[in-house]
Amino acid sequence: MASSAVDSLELTSATLLGTVIAVQANYYLVKLQPTLEYPSLPVTELLCTRRARLKKVGQQVMVGDHVEVEQPDWAGQRGAIAAVHPRSTQLDRPPVANADQILLVFAIAEPALDCHQLTRFLVKAELTGLQICLCLNKQDLVTAAVQTNWQQRLIQWGYQPQFISVQAQRGVDALKPHLQDRITVVSGPSGVGKSSLINTLIPAAQLRVNAVSGKLGRGRHTTRHVELFDLPQGGLLADTPGFNQPDITCTPTELANCFPEIRAQLAEHRCQFADCLHRGEPGCAVSQDWERYTDYRQILEDCETQAQAAHDSATPDEAFKLKIADDGQLQAEPRLQAKKYRRVSRRSRKQSLEDLRYELDGNLDQLDTWEDLDAFSEYE
Ligand SMILES: Nc1nc2c(ncn2[C@@H]2O[C@H](COP(=O)(O)OP(=O)(O)OP(=O)(O)O)[C@@H](O)[C@H]2O)c(=O)[nH]1
Ligand SMILES: [Zn+2]
Numbered sequence: 234m235a236s237s238a239v240d241s242l243e244l245t246s247a248t249l250l251g252t253v254i255a256v257q258a259n260y261y262l263v264k265l266q267p268t269l270e271y272p273s274l275p276v277t278e279l280l281c282t283r284r285a286r287l288k289k290v291g292q293q294v295m296v297g298d299h300v301e302v303e304q305p306d307w308a309g310q311r312g313a314i315a316a317v318h319p320r321s322t323q324l325d326r327p328p329v330a331n332a333d334q335i336l337l338v339f340a341i342a343e344p345a346l347d348c349h350q351l352t353r354f355l356v357k358a359e360l361t362g363l364q365i366c367l368c369l370n371k372q373d374l375v376t377a378a379v380q381t382n383w384q385q386r387l388i389q390w391g392y393q394p395q396f397i398s399v400q401a402q403r404g405v406d407a408l409k410p411h412l413q414d415r416i417t418v419v420s421g422p423s424g425v426g427k428s429s430l431i432n433t434l435i436p437a438a439q440l441r442v443n444a445v446s447g448k449l450g451r452g453r454h455t456t457r458h459v460e461l462f463d464l465p466q467g468g469l470l471a472d473t474p475g476f477n478q479p480d481i482t483c484t485p486t487e488l489a490n491c492f493p494e495i496r497a498q499l500a501e502h503r504c505q506f507a508d509c510l511h512r513g514e515p516g517c518a519v520s521q522d523w524e525r526y527t528d529y530r531q532i533l534e535d536c537e538t539q540a541q542a543a544h545d546s547a548t549p550d551e552a553f554k555l556k557i558a559d560d561g562q563l564q565a566e567p568r569l570q571a572k573k574y575r576r577v578s579r580r581s582r583k584q585s586l587e588d589l590r591y592e593l594d595g596n597l598d599q600l601d602t603w604e605d606l607d608a609f610s611e612y613e
Contacts, residue, residue, distance in 0.1 A: 251279070260280055260281070261282075261300075265279060276310050296327075297331040333416050338370055341371055343424075356532060366395065371400070391492075395407065412466075417469070460472065489533075
């Protein structure tokens, strides 16, 4: 008791608050926020380790976490994370804490808008429980009539799409208020203009655009690298590839809940059976007369096949790992492929921070003290 009282006294007298914006091995880059105790800060970011007592209790630290930092070494730009505040949300793939919404980006043309693919991305986004902001880019490539047609269709689905053209600089300003002061995870298939959009929103991010070749794509297509970028108007954007595969692993009941069309109908009437999957069961309250009904049935079948395969196989397929879901059900989840980091810098930061993110490769997870890091840097 006495020691925790002392601890909290220490914290209140000199606690720095911040948000973890990048994680590499056991090091955390924390963006600091001014507080009463620290109204003006000598630097805006500190490279931090995690205090031993957090490790002892198994407290993980994720990108997006709101943390308390102790022992700032302003000259060395280092510190130690002493506490992690409770998370409002938690995504596991990609690992991001406190995200508010998914910004789902698709192109209305080039590549042609594929409504089945869009549905799978939407379902995956719905499964996170976060808000969804649907953004259709390359509006410059279609006529007003085509745009209106898509708009009407998507409204029927239950979404309010934002039409933009990054290239023609249309609609991007209208998007900004949706992103302000929130943590947004960007998602969407390849080639739709995600990097172009992020570059427009955050000129300092300087992502690579249009290096469509697979080779160069590796830099940000590594699933372990999650990073938050500051929006000039306030707010953080996670440009993370971990979300780009619309693989759907959920229970049939969860799936039904991912379709706004079904949710809307169930808000009006209940089905006779609580576990109704809305495929013609007696007393089902969900009509089959809506555009994406066949998509729903298809994905439902996929989920059932997957769940069955997971139950049946004693030695699971190499490409899948088994996972116990929140509801206790067994699920098959595709294994992530290990990919190499590329040493590409998107943003000029102090060399020590670049070292952290690009020189520390995945095999250095064991390092977790400054001595380890210094020893590694000297070795390099
Ligand atoms: N016509 C048109 N082309 C655009 C627009 N926005 C981006 N593009 C082009 O679309 C191509 C793909 O853009 P990127 O920003 O690299 O797309 P991405 O979604 O980041 O793609 P990945 O990196 O593969 O995930 C580039 O050639 C861009 O110049 C737009 O509003 N209109
Ligand atoms: Zn039903």
